[in-house]
Each structure stands twice: as C-alpha cells, then as structure tokens.
Amino acid sequence: MQNNPENDHNEAAPPSKTQRKQAMHALQEMGEQLTALELKRLHELDLPEILMDAILAAKQIHQHGARRRQMQFIGKLMRKIDVTLIQEKLFAWQNTSLQQTTRLHQLERWRDRLLADDQSFTELAQNYPTADIQHLRLLVRNTHKEKLTNKPPKSFRLLFRELQAIMTETAIEKRPFKTD
Template identity: 40%
Template sequence: MSLLHRGKNMHDSQDHDQDEDLVSKSQLKRDAEAQQELGRQLVDLSVGKLDKMPLDEELLEAILLAQRIRNKREGFRRQLQHIGKMMRHRDTAPIEQALHELEHAHHEQNALFHQLEKYRDAILADGDSAIQDFLADYPLADRQKLRQLYRQAQKQQQQGKPPAAARELFKYLREVATV
C-alpha cells in the first residue's frame, strides 16, 4: 500500500469520526419535533395533572398560555413551537417518566373499571354465585348490601324500570375495589 493511499485512509477515518460526532439536520429536526410533541402532550393535560408534573414555572406558564389560546390557530401553533424550543433546553427525562406513570395509572384504572363491569354483569346474571366470587376477591365487601342491590336490580328489570339499582351496584363495587 502506498504512503499516499495510507494517508488518505487515515484522513477518511478522521472524517468518519467527526461525522459520528455531528448530528444530521434530519436528526436534529426529528429531535425538535419529538420535543414539540412532548410539549403538545403536556398542553393536552388538565391543570390538576399538570400540577403533578415536574415542570418549572416558566414552562408551566407557557403551557397554560397555550391552553388558553387553543382556539387561536396560528398563535397556538407558534406557542407549541415555543414550548418545544423550551423543552430542548431542559432535561425532559423526569417529564417523560411522569407522563408514562400517568398513562400507566390511566390504563390500570380502565382495566379495573372493565373488571368491575364484568363483576356487575355477572352478579346481575348469576346472583349469589357471582356475589360469592366478588367476595372472594374483595372480602371487605358487604354481602347483605350486594344481595339487596341484586334483588332491587332484578325487581326493576322485571317491572321494566330504569336500571337504577344496577348503577348503584356498580357504584358500590367501585367503592369497595378502590378502598
């Protein structure tokens, strides 16, 4: 291998190392869009959920402003861009973690809600055996109250009345399960 060729290879490897250190414009744009999307997720949260987020005062104010001007299309778009720019200068890992935990809690709550609906439907269909199944999972529940609500629901269904007792049964199941 000639000296010239060897020198060119060394130079190429140095360029390659520098290229690895540099981030492409496309990657920078993707990162900026990701930060803006994170900002949009924060703007979509309620004030109560925002209070639980690890946000500094400046970022919180920008998010609240975006929520207030949501119906002003161009202003809202610019505010989202501003929030995205603010996010690039912050450590977003704690914010992303808090959003993930919030979403996880929401999924758990939905799963519990669907499970309680199944219990309610089973109690309304099967009566005492389904009540026994619920009591096996939630021993602090009041068997007498469950049976009373079941009988009221059956009576209302036979009379063609609205299912007020069935709704009350679900409310009681939720109360017991979330204690």
Template identity: 40%
Template sequence: MTDDADDHGSFDERPSKSERKRRSDDLQALGEALIELSDSELDALPLPEQLRDAVLLARKITAHGGLYRQKQYIGKLMRKIDAEPIRAALEARRDRERVEAIRFHRVEQWRDRLLREGPEGVAAFRTEFPQIDSTAVGKLTERARKEQQTSKEKVTPAGRELFRLLRDALSRAP
C-alpha cells in the same frame, strides 16, 4: 485504500439531520401534551416558569395559526430543558389511567355477571372475594335484577348502586 474514517474518529459524531428532526418533533409533541393536562397535574410537574407560562397561554389561544405558533414556541422551550422528568411524569399519568380503566372494566364485568347469573354469580364473587360482604352484594344484585326486568333502561338505579358498591369493595380488595 478503504474508508476507515469512522475507526479513526475523523467523521463527526453528531446525530443526523433526520435524527435531530425526530427528537425535535418528539419534544414538541411532549410539550403539546402539557397543554392537555389539568392545572393540578401541570403544577405537579417540574417545569421552568417560562415553559409553564407558554403552556398556560396556549390554552387560551383559539386562533389556529396562533395556537400553531405557540406550540412551536413550546417545542423550542422543550429543546432547552431536560425533558426526561416531564416524560416520566406523563408516562406515570398514562399508567395510572390504564390501571383505572382496567379496574373500571373489572367492576363492570362483575356487575354484568352478577346481574346475568344472579345467585350463582354472587357465589362466584364470594369465592373470589371472601373478605367482602357478599350479603349486601347479593341483596343489591337481586334488587337490580328485579328493576332490570321491569324497566326499559339497561342500567337501573340499583344497578348503579351495585356498581358503586363493587367499585368501592374492589378498590379495597388485595
């Protein structure tokens, strides 16, 4: 006779102990991520008052053992609530940070290209972003290139100003 207990539903459908442990660890890590959020980000999340208080207390604890126990407590509280809205909010935050990092690198790349190529870089910039005032970009690029030649610093005041101009212009660009 074969073991058909699964087909007849006589075995328990509960998750294994390992699966429960993985879920618990995941929820605790999610709870620990709440500790790192700013006050405004924490306030924006749909947290029960007890969990919010536990997170705020964890921020104040400096003793390693006490912080460990508080994190365990936060994990326990996390297991009692629906964590999906919190997970979604933290994922949205990570996505915004990724987009911001990509935007920052794009601005840096354009600034470096403009400083390296000069008028040719400005022409390429004008081609890619015709709606942006390339005259101001060109003047600032030349000023930054001149400062760069006479200064020992890698980034000069005009270079920082060029970065700000590009950041503002590219944030408005489609």
C-alpha cells in the same frame, strides 16, 4: 498528525437533519401533552416560568395556525431544559390512568355477570371472601325490579359501589407490608 479512520468511528457524529427534526417533533408532541394537562398537574412538574407561560397561552389559543406556532415555540423552549423528569411523570400519569380504566372495566364486568348469572355469586365469594353475598343478592334483585318498573338505577349504582369497596378492600389486604 494522520487522520486515522478508527478515531473517526469513536467520535460521536453530530445528529443528522432528520434526527434533529424528529427530536423537535417529539418535543412538540410532549408540549401538546403538557397543554392537555390540568393546571394542578402542570404545577407538579415545576416547569420554568417561561415554559409554563407558553403552555398556559397555548391553552387559550384555538386558531389552528396560531396554535401550531405556539406549539413550535413550546418545543423550542423545551430544547433548553432536561425533559427526562417530565417524560417520566407523564408516563406515570398515563399508566395510572390506564390502570384505573382497567379496574373500572373489571368492576363493570363483575356487575354484569352478577346481574346475568346466579352462579357468578359463588365465584365472587371464592375470589373475594369478605364480600357480603346476601347484600349483593339483594342489590341484584332490586336492580332487576328497578329495570322492570322503569325506575332510576339506584341499586344498579349501589351494586357497582359495593363491588368497588369489596375489591379495594381486598387489594389493600393483599399489599405486601413494608418494613423499614
């Protein structure tokens, strides 16, 4: 049997030492993400018992060297399981968190605009027709009064909640209907 160079290219070459180390570090980083999760989220992942025990133990370790060794152990355990579902869940949770942060920033910008400029009420009414503009104007006036008299920011918070309710209501209305 001759050694054909074309056959050598068709066969998968084993990963290099660098590739193996990169894969191990990636698994350790994923293990770090898992140790940062709340217990409720960890249970949603349905991890093998030995991996779950290792993650829970890592949460209790605060010494740098011991924690590093525990993370290496978690990485070693993760090599034995299929991590694609874990990766997908982590990505989905991070994406949801980013969306929530973006939404909160949008609400804060609207509140700041309403407090700074009366013309923003017109724009808000155009973008969110269900908004009770009179009530929002009252909350803005009360917020300004609270600020002048150094009172607690009750109306400031109420304005935020009102905007949140308006935007949530509009987002629900804009969702497409699913027909089965």
